[in-house]
Amino acid sequence: MEGKDNHFALAIDIGGSKVAYALIDIQGRLLGSIDKRAVPFYENGVASSEGLIAQMHPYIEQARLRPGTFHGIGMGLCANVDLRTGMVVLAPNLHWRQLPFATLVTEAYQLPVFISMDVRLAALGEAVWGGAKGVKNFAWVTIGTGYGGYFFLDGKLYDGRHAFAGNFGHIPFDEVTGYPCGCGLKGCIETYVSGPAIARTGQAAVDASRSPTLKRLAGKGRVTCESVFQAEAAGDPAAIEIIEQVIRLVAISVAGLVNTLDLDMIVLGGGVTHGSPDFVSRLDRRSRCFLMTEEAKRELVVIKESFPNSTLFGAAANVFMSQGVFKC
Missing domain, CATH: 3.30.420.40 (ATPase, nucleotide binding domain)
Incomplete structure (x- = not known):
């Protein structure tokens, strides 16, 4: 009261x-x-x-x-x-x-x-009042305008030496031919899985005449992340391929965090996770394919953020x- x-x-x-x-x-x-x-x-x-x-x-x-x-x-x-x-x-x-x-x-x-x-x-917020309350070791992962997150280890926030922990979106996936990243590197995983990256890949599919559905949804404008998810839901092959690639790359990244830090939970947030109703469950299943131990495959909990x-x-x-x- x-x-x-x-x-x-x-x-x-x-x-x-x-x-x-x-x-x-x-x-x-x-x-x-x-x-x-x-x-x-x-x-x-x-x-x-x-x-x-x-x-x-x-x-x-x-x-x-x-x-x-x-x-x-x-x-x-x-x-x-x-x-x-x-x-x-x-x-x-x-x-x-x-x-x-x-x-x-x-x-x-x-x-x-x-x-x-x-x-x-x-x-x-997730540790104090959300779905991760009482969890000793978890990563909060956001997929939105960017890709990254933060760690909660041994019951407290892990800040690292300079409080810059959680920049796992800036691990280069393709440093030779990849896209330039705002951080100054090239080919960071963020440039493949973020909302703007999904929109860019969708636009490339339209420009290559690979997706009439996306072209129709975009109209006279540019392709958006939301329209790629809409096209995927409509069964568009190019959009399905784009989202599946995003899920695969994030799954590899998330599994890498679990394999490295032996985490109990992954909490997923950001606009991209709301792109389709089953995005989190699909990512959960795919992530387990890349986990190192049977214990992790059996015990890891993957949830959506408790509040937006x-x-x-x-x-x-x-x-x-x-x-x-x-x-x-």
Whole structure:
């Protein structure tokens, strides 16, 4: 029950084009609804940190007026973040480099701010309130605009030396003739399995006159990831081949994580996993073909993310844990 003894935080998920805001309490309950706004950009394509900070104002005021204890702000970004300082080291979609964003927000509102990578917080959200609650060793894997994730090992988040763990989407699959990747490498698996990669492969099929279904679905526009899944559902051979290849490559990648880290569970998220109703179950079956031990084949659990806004829930959990309100 909500009241003066309720503890809550403002959770913010800053994506490449949208920002999501939500108040979440210490029980993992959403207080109200999730509000989404556009990221403000300058004309040169750089996201406006000042605009984002101003955009937060009504949500912070709402939190301050609410009964209970407001513990501060938790933020997740698709970026490399220095967890010690809150410095955004690199956020390609926002065109930020070395921006002390957490400090700027703290100075503007005189509130504690806890900032982290979105994939890290998504894993935390699943560990605290999702399907991975109580699981000691799992990987949170997202297939969407990119491909990557984060690790939860021995009952806690695994950050690695520089808190850049989970970039398994940037293991080169074909470094010689592969596609250029935004990370600077060539042929990364992300360039074959992400949503934009699926759309690109589908467009190539249309350009080669291999898929009349995709051509019809695209109309006068470009092929999208969604239209490739629609064409697959309609029985289009080219689309079926594209999605099967995506599942095969992700299955190899996921099995590699399990074989390396001896994981108990894989939690799958991201828009691509929602492309077809049976995507996760197909990926589950295919992954087991590449597992090394019979124990892993028998015991590994593969599930879909518990909630589509796991980064927000993880952002709130990060606030409570950072302040010692509870432990994972």
